[in-house]
Amino acid sequence: MITRKPKRNVRAALAAAGIVTTTEDHQPGDAIYAQGDPADCVLYILDGGIKLSVVSPEGREAVVAVLGPDEFFGEGAMAEPPARTGSATAISLSRVLAIPRAGMLALLHQQRDMSDRFIAHMLLRNVSLETGLIDQLFNSNQTRSVRTH
8 A cells, every 4th residue: 555655845855956946826716727738847735725627628627636735736747748637726825836847857866755755646646546537437327338449
């Protein structure tokens, strides 16, 4: 089982690695990024709450996750091509640390404990998403059919 590591001051780790970040304050309802936007940074919640969602081509919104302090989001910036696959919206007064993609890569290479923490975070998020998807697939009231090609 994957468990969360004890909290470590992310700001201190970034400063120790010489990585420059910016802090952003958001009001409830503020869009932090939108689906399809270029992804140039990973974000870390210092205070507040963030809703991650996606919108289908038909305009239906699905909430993927609701996050709180000491959680990363926008980690898709680490992938190629770096584009936002969903949207992030503040659900309460929030303070978010923006970590440039290059800085996050440097941090993960320089500090093993931060790399371990980030990987654990991504695995936990993946398990959570997978569990939600399985629940949706097998416990939905809608009948689904499987197509073979």
